[in-house]
Amino acid sequence: MSDILIAPGHGGPMNGIVTELQRLLATEHGQRTAAEIQSVGFNLDHAITESIREPAPPNEWAQPIEYILGWLSWDALVDEGWQPVAVAGHSLGEFLSLAVSGAFSWSDGLHLVRQCGADMDQQARDRPSAMSAILGLTASEAQEVCSSVLSNDEGCLQIANINDQKQIVVSGDVHLVNALENRLATSDVARAIRLNILGAAHSQLHRKSRLLNQAIRTTFLAEPSLPVYLSTSPDPVRTSTQALDSIAGILVRQVHWPRTLDRVVADYPDFKFRLAYPDRALSKFLARRTQRRSHSRQLQGPSPQLTNGGSA
Template sequence: MGLDLLRRWPGLTEKYYRRADEVLGFELSRLCWQGPAQELRQMPVTQPAVVLTSVVAHEVLHAHGVVPDIVAGHSLGEFSALVCAGVLDWVDALRLVRLRGELMMAANQRVPGKMAAVVGLDLATVEEMCAKAAAASGEVVEVANHNDFTQVVVSGQTAAVDALAGLVWQAGADRVVMLEIGGAAHCTLLGGVEDEFAAALEDVEFRDPVIPVVSSFSAAPVASGADARDCLLRQFTGRVNWTGTALRLAAEGAGRLVEVGPGKVLGGLCRRITPGVTAYRTDSEEQTALTLAGLAG
């Protein structure tokens, strides 16, 4: 993760990766660049790794004169978006997502859970199937992400998610994909650790945005630093409304989107939600170069 960008812009190693290693107390840089994948997939490692890689990619864009008019982030990506908007210091964001991952992993160890993406059904149908699966299993399964009009991610206890998978197949789903997340996210199973995360948020300075931000929880503009803190807390157990977020970005006039960080999924989602937008990526040196060329044209 991020290694090809650092080969092209080596000065970012000391500024970001070595600093991150010091802040977190372990070699996040080594895990990003070398793995092993099994360790990188652990939530307390995955989350700071994604945020750090996103911050570095944004630094590259900024150094080439790319300044966003508006920002948003999907779930974990909202931390990176708030860094970009001047709301959060990147080091504070790194510490917060490390704790976020630890709390999520601890919750999953107490009550094992998982997530699944349902493709080909609308939100209302998946919500109905969640209610049926929860009633049949006696366990929690809820909508975690409304990713686009026909892609919905569910989260909950293992047996309930498995039951939901059977029901949505019967309802005509095109695909059901079990996600390698390492547990459940964006559901009420995390309620038991929510207070600890709330306390950590209160200990961090949240400034008012200098660039407009749309929250992926509310799909509405983030009005202040206090509002940003509240959105991060509410998304901890609440649903990610990416469909509403993409529609809001389009309504605000965002026609060229850049997916900043190691991923390449959100651009595709946005093109399906708001056809006609142009989406760029930064998940490799080649894609970053294409993005810089496209935005310069």
């Protein structure tokens, strides 16, 4: 069995994330990490306060909180002697997965995540935008609705995440996201749920983002020690050049999680996943994928056996 570490993206309500983070920070190991965080100039107390103050907190503070939680959880696994054969990152979790692989240091990762969040916040201020989860439609069906809503509008409305067969996330200008949600409000087969996230990640609205790319230029990137499977890339990251390209495009490129899992399964047919920290939505996606894989194997039956006198 091949153990794969899965780094979640946005983990849902920040209150739960902060509670789990504070639990880990209270440990001896967590206290050492908190001191290291302070030594690199990140105000953790302020980040926690800002992350729970509003339903949609500033990404500049909320995203580093999730990254720190993931790193603390990973460190605890290392102390237990657990080591994966590969890592996979979903959306924001791509930063954690690359840090775990050694592509950059955890502190550089913290700086990159903060600048990524700051880019999202700036984009939201410059051009009101939003993200909405569409349940019940396939990617092609969701694309048809987006195209219909866009019609003659020259704004942005596009699929940002393909998380599961019928769990799609769209990003775009807020008036277009509103229009899409209104259209689906009368649907018998689908519904839309506004995400508590500022801005529109994984969309063309970020094609001119600057802060993250400025931070990348001052970051030392190394060869990953483990294969890294990213939700925005069809192929695993194995070199520092690939890591650089992945980070530079994370805010623009579409998340395609089923494709990522397909590639993991192709390379590690018997993989067993472990989440870096609790994420209910991602756990459900992974559980459904595991169930489908088990069902497929049952339908295929046992592998043919070779004998000295025959062939498979």
